[in-house]
Amino acid sequence: MVSRNTTAKAGRVAGKANDSKNVGSGNQNDKDLLLSFYEEMVFIRHFELKASEMYQKARIGGYCHLNLGEEATVVGMMRATQTQDYLFTTYREHGYAIGKGSDPNRVMAELFGKADGVSRGWGGSMHLFDSETHLMGGYGIVGGQIPPATGAALAISYKNDPSPDSPIVVCIMGDGTTNIGAFHESLNIAAVWKLPIVYVIVNNFLGMGTSVDMASGEPELYKRGASYRIDGIRINGEDPLEVYDTCLKTFKAAREEHRPFLIEAMSHRLKGHSVVDPAKYRSAEEVKVAEQHDPIPLLEKKLTELGHLKAHDIALIAAKAKERVKEAADFAEQSPNPDIGQLFSNVYSKKPANDFCRLPGEPLFDEHSFDTVTER
Amino acid sequence: MTIKTYRQTLHDTLAEEMRKDPDILLIGEEIGHFEGSYKITAGLLAEFGPKRVKDTPIAEEGFTGAAIGAAMLGLKPVVEIMTINFSLVAMDQIINHAAKIHAMFGGQANVPLVIRTPGGGGQQLGASHSQNIEVFYAHIPGLKVVCPSNPADAKGLLKAAIHDTDPVLFLENLGLYGTKGEVPDEDYVLEIGKANIAKSGTDITVISYSKATTVALEVANELAHEQISVEVIDLRSLRPLDRKTVVESVRKTSRAVVIEDDWLTYGIGAEIAATIQEGAFDYLDAPVRRVAAAEVPVPYSKPLELASLPDAVTLSKVIHQVLDATAFNR
Numbered sequence: 001m002v003s004r005n006t007t008a009k010a011g012r013v014a015g016k017a018n019d020s021k022n023v024g025s026g027n028q029n030d031k032d033l034l035l036s037f038y039e040e041m042v043f044i045r046h047f048e049l050k051a052s053e054m055y056q057k058a059r060i061g062g063y064c065h066l067n068l069g070e071e072a073t074v075v076g077m078m079r080a081t082q083t084q085d086y087l088f089t090t091y092r093e094h095g096y097a098i099g100k101g102s103d104p105n106r107v108m109a110e111l112f113g114k115a116d117g118v119s120r121g122w123g124g125s126m127h128l129f130d131s132e133t134h135l136m137g138g139y140g141i142v143g144g145q146i147p148p149a150t151g152a153a154l155a156i157s158y159k160n161d162p163s164p165d166s167p168i169v170v171c172i173m174g175d176g177t178t179n180i181g182a183f184h185e186s187l188n189i190a191a192v193w194k195l196p197i198v199y200v201i202v203n204n205f206l207g208m209g210t211s212v213d214m215a216s217g218e219p220e221l222y223k224r225g226a227s228y229r230i231d232g233i234r235i236n237g238e239d240p241l242e243v244y245d246t247c248l249k250t251f252k253a254a255r256e257e258h259r260p261f262l263i264e265a266m267s268h269r270l271k272g273h274s275v276v277d278p279a280k281y282r283s284a285e286e287v288k289v290a291e292q293h294d295p296i297p298l299l300e301k302k303l304t305e306l307g308h309l310k311a312h313d314i315a316l317i318a319a320k321a322k323e324r325v326k327e328a329a330d331f332a333e334q335s336p337n338p339d340i341g342q343l344f345s346n347v348y349s350k351k352p353a354n355d356f357c358r359l360p361g362e363p364l365f366d367e368h369s370f371d372t373v374t375e376r
Numbered sequence: 377m378t379i380k381t382y383r384q385t386l387h388d389t390l391a392e393e394m395r396k397d398p399d400i401l402l403i404g405e406e407i408g409h410f411e412g413s414y415k416i417t418a419g420l421l422a423e424f425g426p427k428r429v430k431d432t433p434i435a436e437e438g439f440t441g442a443a444i445g446a447a448m449l450g451l452k453p454v455v456e457i458m459t460i461n462f463s464l465v466a467m468d469q470i471i472n473h474a475a476k477i478h479a480m481f482g483g484q485a486n487v488p489l490v491i492r493t494p495g496g497g498g499q500q501l502g503a504s505h506s507q508n509i510e511v512f513y514a515h516i517p518g519l520k521v522v523c524p525s526n527p528a529d530a531k532g533l534l535k536a537a538i539h540d541t542d543p544v545l546f547l548e549n550l551g552l553y554g555t556k557g558e559v560p561d562e563d564y565v566l567e568i569g570k571a572n573i574a575k576s577g578t579d580i581t582v583i584s585y586s587k588a589t590t591v592a593l594e595v596a597n598e599l600a601h602e603q604i605s606v607e608v609i610d611l612r613s614l615r616p617l618d619r620k621t622v623v624e625s626v627r628k629t630s631r632a633v634v635i636e637d638d639w640l641t642y643g644i645g646a647e648i649a650a651t652i653q654e655g656a657f658d659y660l661d662a663p664v665r666r667v668a669a670a671e672v673p674v675p676y677s678k679p680l681e682l683a684s685l686p687d688a689v690t691l692s693k694v695i696h697q698v699l700d701a702t703a704f705n706r
């Protein structure tokens with residue numbers, strides 16, 4: 001169980017939270033909206049660049065997968081969610097966590113494995129969780145998030161009637177993930193149980209080094225909903241406005257009709273699968289195409305043409321983002337390590353009798369009794 | 377003999393066997409085009425082509441099951457599951473199918489399948505990516521489970537696994553890929569089900585497998601400076617388990633410690649301790665001790681992760697405790 005929290009999203013870096021009435025769609029002329037998308041995309045870009053830098057400096061360990069190239073999808077989609085909506089996502093989730101309202105300081109602290117991290121240092125980059133923002137987890141096992149996300153939608157439909165105020169579940173996955181059994185089993189369950197869930201495939205054309213065409217019998221992934229009579233739509237994930245509009249409409253329908261939907265957002269991956277992947281399997285040509293689809297310069301160009309943005313603003317927004325990201329890294333650096341004394345306190349929510357709390361090599365029994373270590 | 381890494385040895389052994397037997401094919405995620413998540417299969421797609429080096433969708437249950445069926449018709453698939461954590465997705469096919477087909481159908485079919493997969497924590501990969509869980513497979517009749525601790529054994533056991541007519545889980549370890557050792561140049565095949573005395577000694581037996589063997593050997597070499605003679609047994613095979621070698625050693629040394637990277641409760645160490653009490657009870661001078669991971673999902677934070685995993689310092693401490701408890705005189 002996660003504590004319910006329906007207050008406005010805290011900690012948005014740029015832009016404003018949606019209240020439940022805000023279901024209108026964005027518009028090319030909405031200067032403030034477009035600029036706020038831009039600012040948040042730039043912020044996430046710099047957050048990811050800082051994460052990459054901190055990984056190289058060994059402040060971040062394990063695997064670290066970035067949203068570089070995916071910022072328009074992240075921002076457009078997260079902006080269309082409401083605070084009470086639940087988000088289940090993958091290991092490539094820093095931007096989504098921030099977009100859903102997590103404090104960037106605490107996201108960075110999690111990457112550093114520190115006590116102030118959103119998962120208290122237990123999860124790392126791949127496993128962000130924030131009960132306050134209803135981020136129900138980044139999951140490292142491919143497809144692992146899909147069945148629980150589907151079950152969360154069951155809980156919603158169990159407790160809420162369809163209505164404009166009903167929460168929904170947004171379940172994000174990569175293109176490669178649509179090939180695992182859990183995807184197909186879950187979509188079918190969501191269809192027969194009529195669950196308020198929107199499955200979003202972020203199609204970045206690659207799962208590690210495997211292209212969608214190599215791995216998927218039906219490479220137009222949004223069509224995969226058809227087997228379960230789930231409406232699917234493919235959108236241009238480079239355009240935050242298109243993502244925002246489609247998500248708003250789809251989320252609204254899921255709230256009001258309590259049935260599942262499938263969105264496929266096309267957006268390129270600018271770098272390797274994770275920070276350590278040099279992506280040698282990609283041709284220079286392919287990399288160039290990805291760079292041409294970088295959503296940030298594209299939006300910059302559009303905003304400049306519309307007269308919403310001057311060179312001076314661009315520099316200012318970047319400087320502001322860098323400053324804020326530096327603050328997050330400083331916060332993470334200063335945050336303490338989790339207390340080793342707490343090693344055993346997370347295993348169960350209700351501590352059972354005889355829970356075995358023994359460090360490696362400790363004897364089973366105390367010298368003079370049959371007590372083993374069960375408390376720490 | 378040639379000095380090679382564990383990684384290179386696996387690569388070379390796969391290539392050598394594939395050159396000899398056209399029925400061997402490799403199946404797994406990212407093994408071809410991407411050259412292997414841990415680069416074991418680098419270059420094999422170029423040499424053997426896509427018919428024999430098959431990249432798969434992310435579908436562990438599907439492609440492991442497909443390999444079982446292909447094996448039933450006489451192919452010799454060597455499946456790579458990126459890490460043992462992801463084998464959990466394929467467990468139904470491995471345990472309900474691969475392990476059962478020979479017996480359940482009265483011996484009419486067999487499954488000459490190898491599943492290679494690495495386990496291991498200590499890389500800050502978080503709880504779902506840092507497991508060992510070899511005991512899940514070691515528990516299952518019908519499977520064979522081997523876990524080489526060094527490059528030479530990697531060669532000998534991989535060849536044995538490929539030549540075997542039953543499903544073999546070939547367990548690698550992320551922490552061993554970069555380790556080096558002497559590897560026989562000849563066609564070197566080990567027998568599955570036999571343990572190895574990695575270092576002989578007289579005062580105490582340390583039983584280990586996979587990466588924990590490197591820790592056991594490190595400690596044994598250190599303790600030699602303190603005139604403590606440690607015998608290190610490397611199990612090499614978890615199923616079948618070479619109980620005789622373990623019991624014979626403990627009958628000689630009268631003291632035993634098991635080190636394993638996995639969790640303690642119901643673990644490999646539990647099986648070894650039970651074996652020793654039945655086979656060497658009268659010879660024991662002290663209770664068998666186990667060094668294993670703390671029973672928590674492995675934390676991401678570096679200091680927490682380190683605190684939860686067994687290491688050389690801990691093993692050394694436990695060996696001293698056992699010796700002290702038995703009035704050991706050097």
Ligand SMILES: Cc1ncc(C[n+]2csc(CCOP(=O)(O)OP(=O)(O)O)c2C)c(N)n1
Binds near residue numbers: 173174204458
């Ligand atoms: C069950 C399972 N199999 C394999 C992996 C290893 N793995 C991690 S990410 C990944 C590729 C996923 O590709 P995609 O779904 O397209 O997401 P992307 O990384 O492109 O965002 C793979 C194979 C895993 N984590 N879990």
Ligand SMILES: [Mg+2]
Binds near residue numbers: 176202204206207
């Ligand atoms: Mg992808």
